[in-house]
Amino acid sequence: MSKIVFVGAGAMAEAIINGLTKEEKVSPAHIHVMNKSDVEQLEHLQISYNVQIVCAERKALMEADIVVLAMKPKDAIDAFGEIASYLNGDTTIISVIAGVSIQTIATHLGSRPIARVMPNTSAAVGLSASAVCWNELVSERSKLEIIHILEAIGSVKVVDEEDLHVVTALAGSGPAYLYYFAEQFEAAAARHGLSLGDARQLFIQTMEGAAQMLKKGDVEPSELRRKVTSPGGTTEAGVEQLVQHKVNEAIFACIDAAQSKSRVLGKQYE
Template sequence: MNFPQTASEEHIAFYGAGSMAEAIVRGMIHRSVVNPGQISMINRSNREHLEYLTNRYGVVTGQDPAAKNELLRGASIIILAMKPKDAGEAIGQLRPLLSEHQLIVSLIAGLSISTIQHLLGRKQPIARTMPNTSSSIGLGATGISFSPEADARQRQAALSIFEAVGSVAVIDEDKQEILTGVSGSGPAYIYYMMEAMIAAGIEGGLSPEQARDLTVQTVLGAASMMKETGEDPAKLRKDITSPNGSTQAALEVLADKGFTETVKAAVHRCAERSREMGESVRESLL
């Protein structure tokens, strides 16, 4: 977190040390958000993985129960990065260790702020987040919602963490499901379309390598064009669509197949399923 006066006072503990936790740690260290010694990581039992994290990033890890508890007590920010099925037990173990000034940041899909606070038995400051997998290369999109107990400093700290791995949108918690539909699962939609483009290229005579490289560069270029120009995608689409041209012919096929409505339906179904899964998580934990 970019706190010139107080950086030495910050300590971030990752409760769970999987791929998303590692991606965030890598981003924070790469962008000098915090020093490696200000980050601790713990998991349930994988000592070998913790040793790897220490050797690669210089972070502090805890393996025995006493060391884990000490790291959690001493953290100003605790990031919950375990699987939903493990959340109840982990939060139960965390409950007696907390002080009211610690910020809890959840990466757990479907776990609401109210459920976390209920499991903790107190109105703890909470940040609920939904990063996507592109965070692993520093190009993620994260939605974040805060409980009223999170103060301005804690909010800025949480934003700084996720800005280290991409862009961040602060949203009301009841928008977390639609955000999941748009950006949380969004990379999968793009990959699905890329699969089809590559397959079509190969069917038309391109080599698999050529079809892949051309598709990747096309998607990268289109995303970069939209970001750098700030133009609406509809305008950019129209700019390259000549009347009665080949692009128009292709777009007419997509329109005839209900492309827009299908994509919108997919996003809304993803949001609906996210809501269902969240309710399932809540019921399993309470």
């Protein structure tokens, strides 16, 4: 069984660890975690998931089959410097750092198998929409292992590295957009006298139902919308307001801004 070391112990690292241990895809004895300074978080992960903390001599890094880079982008270069000398030549790198390219990682950690992954925070409940790409040094066997790891936290799509920018904007940041929509849905409902609790449950069920309808894949979103929108009815009145307020333009601007920021972050570390 592969030995995995997480460099970075934040929310995404915990979500992946939770998925791996819950699905019993990797034994906690083979999962090691390290981070820059948050001892309390390391202890939390050790107590919650029975994983191992990387000790000062970094022996776990030397023996790692896979190293998962899960630090914040601003901490990446410093972290690379801290771990580079400990990695063996066969270690595969999996990076969940937004914006930092495979080439940049290779520049700091050497020529080796490297995969980049863009998951989202729904990994915490096993429902991440993850995208992955890799360099030519990742073997077919390793590709299957990486996908196997990612399936512990949700669905996986293999994409070209260039596409990760828009994937970051769409799926990586997507939960935040939906949470924002939920906030406004609840606030609007409260304005008309509905309790926040009732509004939230209605929103959740409505989104789950709509997601399942989309997941069937046999009807386009535009057609599903038309089926709900009766001429002269309440839905039509609501959709007309979305059109008048140019919500479509706001969505385009949202995705454009997020993917542009991903590119800026990437160039920052080249």
